[in-house]
Amino acid sequence: MNAELEMAREQVAEAGRRLIGDGLVQGTAGNISIRVGDLVAISPSGVPYHLVSANDVCVVDLAGEPLPALNTPAPSSETPMHLAIYRDTGTGAVVHHHGLHSAAVSTVVTELPPLHYYALQLGGPTRVASYATFGTPGLAESVCTALEGRNAALMQNHGAVAHGNTLDQAYDRARLLEWLCALHIQAHNLGTPRVLTDTELTAVTRRKAERAVR
Numbered sequence: 001m002n003a004e005l006e007m008a009r010e011q012v013a014e015a016g017r018r019l020i021g022d023g024l025v026q027g028t029a030g031n032i033s034i035r036v037g038d039l040v041a042i043s044p045s046g047v048p049y050h051l052v053s054a055n056d057v058c059v060v061d062l063a064g065e066p067l068p069a070l071n072t073p074a075p076s077s078e079t080p081m082h083l084a085i086y087r088d089t090g091t092g093a094v095v096h097h098h099g100l101h102s103a104a105v106s107t108v109v110t111e112l113p114p115l116h117y118y119a120l121q122l123g124g125p126t127r128v129a130s131y132a133t134f135g136t137p138g139l140a141e142s143v144c145t146a147l148e149g150r151n152a153a154l155m156q157n158h159g160a161v162a163h164g165n166t167l168d169q170a171y172d173r174a175r176l177l178e179w180l181c182a183l184h185i186q187a188h189n190l191g192t193p194r195v196l197t198d199t200e201l202t203a204v205t206r207r208k209a210e211r212a213v214r
Contacts, residue, residue: 008034008041009057011167015095016049018171024097024178025049030159031076034093034167035086038062042082044073062086077135081161084140085147091163093170101181102160112154113195115183117204122162122173123150124201126180131156152177 015032019025028049033042043049044056058075059067064083066075076082082094105112112119112126119125129146132138143161146153152162152173160177164170187193 002036005036005039005041005059006054008036008167009054009059012041012043012057013052013054015167015171016043016052019095019097020049022175024099024175026098030095030097031078031082032093032095032167032171033076033079033082035091039067040079040082040086042075042079045076047073078139080135080137081140081143084144085161085163088144089147089163091151091170092165093167094161094163095167095170095174096155096159096161097174097178098159099178099181101185102154102178103158105181105184106154106156106158106160109154109184112177112180112184113193114201115187115193115195116180117196117201118176119180119196120201120204121176122152122180126150126152126154126177128154128156129161131158134158154181 012032012034019030028046031043033040038061040060042058042060044058047056056072058072059070060075060079062083064079078096085094106128110128114125127146129142132142143153143155151164154160160174162170162173162177164173
């Protein structure tokens with residue numbers, strides 16, 4: 001096994017502990033993966049994150065077949081979703097969590113309205129993938145549909161998922177989605193929030209582009 005894959009397994013194990021520390025999962029919920037060439041390092045199924053070491057992190061090929069020589073626990077039940085995201089996006093890492101705010105908002109909206117221009121960091125207003133049983137091809141398909149043109153999505157009555165070129169980027173996007181959901185809940189507790197218009201979001205994009213070329 002090459003050094004890059006070993007490093008990916010270390011990163012997956014560490015990110016699982018971050019999910020616990022950031023309050024984004026309970027027990028063994030959620031999952032994390034990193035793609036290394038034609039292989040994917042992914043968190044194991046049913047093992048509490050604080051007990052997961054790099055040696056427990058599974059490695060599967062792009063068809064979902066584990067590398068038998070590693071003798072790890074079974075890979076995450078959401079492996080089909082991760083592999084579908086890699087297939088459709090060519091991304092480098094995927095983070096799925098069950099953050100309370102994300103899970104709550106996923107039950108009441110079909111798209112997260114852009115109350116803050118940070119929504120643009122996720123590609124625009126976050127869509128909600130239609131509900132399907134966890135670990136099924138139906139869920140993978142639903143999530144991939146919601147991710148078209150986006151780098152994060154909510155999963156109806158379930159949680160959140162985000163991807164990025166690196167694990168740090170995917171993790172930051174997953175955490176940002178949780179923040180946007182918390183903002184949504186708090187704003188509605190205060191009254192009827194004002195939603196940014198398409199024109200206002202376009203102006204933010206233009207402003208960022210102007211600053212980038214200076």
